[in-house]
């Protein structure tokens with residue numbers, strides 16, 4: 001079974017909780033997704049305009065594990081402070097660490113990310129860093145104490161799907177024993193299936209479900225796609241070939257009168 005920092009998780013879909021049309025739809029989507037981990041921002045307004053205490057109570061009532069995040073933080077000090085507040089509010093040492101470095105693309109500031117990851121790991125946090133698909137940054141994050149990595153596949157909220165499959169493949173290849181969660185940029189269930197077929201351990205997504213016309217049905221569609229992708233990976237899929245290969249071998253020759 002998949003484990004994050006020694007904690008087993010049943011579902012390979014981690015769901016964000018922002019921007020749902022209403023709290024009820026959020027709760028129904030979480031249930032339909034089968035997720036047992038949801039991520040929550042301490043700093044953003046969320047479902048149906050609810051924020052702060054009322055929203056956090058709703059999240060606690062879902063009966064799933066909470067992975068607080070530092071979305072909206074742009075510096076080491078802001079991210080570290082937000083993580084410490086999240087630890088108090090949600091009584092967990094898990095933190096999805098986001099340190100945004102670029103205003104337009106929301107690309108992580110990987111230098112600040114590594115620094116914040118080290119500070120938080122040293123302080124006992126279990127850090128889930130939102131990062132790029134860069135192998136050197138990944139190494140630095142592991143050195144800083146991270147035991148899980150969360151590479152993007154496209155910018156947050158873009159719904160663009162995997163933009164650099166060779167880089168994602170390389171990441172899986174070079175870190176075979178590290179739980180790898182694709183986080184951000186997934187738009188369709190087929191995108192999630194694709195990264196799971198590459199061998200990623202899980203997917204975290206928000207916008208594609210919250211922004212769908214029917215978030216509850218979409219949550220369920222993502223759950224199915226992620227299971228299909230995982231099963232396909234375990235079934236050792238064929239690599240694409242340049243040449244045709246008959247799928248029905250012909251033995252001898254048919255003789256027609």
Ligand SMILES: CC(=O)[C@@H](O)[C@H](O)COP(=O)(O)O
Pocket residue numbers: 016017018039069071096130155156157158159183184185186204205206207208
């Ligand atoms: C909710 C959250 O943590 C996002 O910052 C996350 O990265 C998901 O990205 P998408 O909204 O693109 O799925």
